[in-house]
Every structure is written in C-alpha cells, then in structure tokens.
Amino acid sequence: MRKQIHIYTDGSSKGNPGPGGYAIFIEIVGTTYRRILSEGFRFTTNNRMELLSVIVGLEIIAKKKQNIVVFTDSKYVVNTIQKDWITKWKRNNFHRIKNVDLWIRFLNIFHQHFILFQWIKGHHMNYINDYCDRLSVKASKKKHLKIDSIYEKNNQV
Template sequence: MIELFTDGASRGNPGPGGYGTILRAGAHYKELSQGFRKTTNNRMELLAVIAGLEALKKENQTVLVYSDSKYVVDAVEKGWLRSWLRIDFKGKKNADLWKRFVGIYSKHNVRFKWIRGHAGHPENERCDQLAVAAACSASLLIDRGFEAGLAGGN
C-alpha cells in the first residue's frame, strides 16, 4: 500500500499558494511541492492529491490519502463527487481540477482518511511546510485554471 500525505496553502484566498505531498511505500519516500502566483487554498489541497496520484508509475495501486481538507475528503467519501460528475461539474468550483482528479483517481484503488491539520501529525506538518515554502518561493507558476476563470470562481 502507498501512503499519500497532502496539504495545501494559500497566502490570501485568492493569493499565492502551494501544495506539499509526501508519497511513502515501505522504504520508498518522495516529497513533491509547487507554488502558484494566484490560487486558492481549496485548489492547492486538491492539487496536492492530484500531484501525488499522478506521480505513481503504475496503475491499480492501493493508495491511502491522508488529508486535512474536509473539502477534498468529504467530496469523495460523502459522494458529492458522484453527483458532480452526473451534472458534468456545472456550477461547481474547481471543475478543472476535479475533472483532472477523476481521471487519475479512477486508475487506482484510493481511500481517504481525514486528519486534523496543525495537530502534530509529522507528515501533515511536513506537507504544510512544503506547501508554505512553495507558496513563498520565487518561482511561482500560473494556475491557468484559476486565472483563466475555468475554476468556476474558486
């Protein structure tokens, strides 16, 4: 099983933001992060999960995602995502990222576990550090979905 720890950060909402992701499988460990010049916290929380899943080299992996984002965890675990798919994400925020998520999520066996943020969970704390550092970096990318208005307003 692969453990995927994630966090997103935004300095302002919208504002500069970033994500941090840790992939762990046995002795294998990998950290990912990236910053964006204008985005939202929810987009970075979701993008952290997407980046982790996209980094997997093989399909059909069993993945346990640890996230402090109720937005992301509840969307999947409470079935909101299925409803959004039926309406093709019309009127839903972050539709561009949710569509990207569905594409990679469907290639794996993924479960989610919500964890309380800033509560001393070592990997969550590290992901937060990665996300904040990415948001503060000098090499911020353009969140094209957000800046082009494809995000549905958030």
C-alpha cells in the same frame, strides 16, 4: 501482494485567493522509499492547492491498481469523495461547481487505483502533515511561482 502506498498532502494559500502552494509526501509502507514534492503558484486558492496536491500525488504513481491511502486535512477533498458529491456533480455536468478543471483531472486518475481517503486534523501533531504544511507554505513564497492559468483566466487576473 501489492504494497500499500501512503500519500500525505497539504495545500495552502495566503489571501485565498493569493499566492499558494502544495506539498506531497509519498511512502511505500514497509520499504525505505520516500518521495517529497512541492510547488508554488502566484494566484490560487487553498481548496485548489489541497485538491492539486492529491491529484499530483496520484499521478506520480506509475503502476496502476495500487493500494493507496491518501492522508489529507482537507474536508473539501475528503467529503467530496466519501459523501459521493463527485458523482452528483459529474451527473450535473459540474454545474456551478468550483475547480471543475481539477475535479475532471482527479476523476481521470481516481479509478486507476484502489484509494482510501483518510482525513487528519491539520496542525495537530501529525508530523508528516505538519511537514507538508511547512513545505506548501514555503513553496508559495518562492521567487518564481507557477501560473495557475485556468484559475487566473476564470478570475480575470
């Protein structure tokens, strides 16, 4: 029987667009395994960081066909999947949809696992979500931030 993997994610941006960051907390339920990651970008948006945190969290899982629950406070991410907007967007070749690069990257990993998305209210006493929030903000304030090159190119930064 496969273990269940929990991935907690959060993204932030100061200014939206502005400096941003994401954080990920991964645990394998019933074990002591934990992995925590965060990264900051010099110019991006909150939605990009929310989505990127989910993508990176899923990409870290090396074995395919895992049972995963993604916990996020992003209605943008949860609604896109649970309301199946992504299928319509893909069918319409992502016409007039923001963050196409990330949605395509998401689709490349999404079908490799059995994934449930669970929305959690942000800043509402979920200690792991709160921790991810603090880490994402801290990542956005690092001295050396990564470049979100596709976003910056498309927005003439």
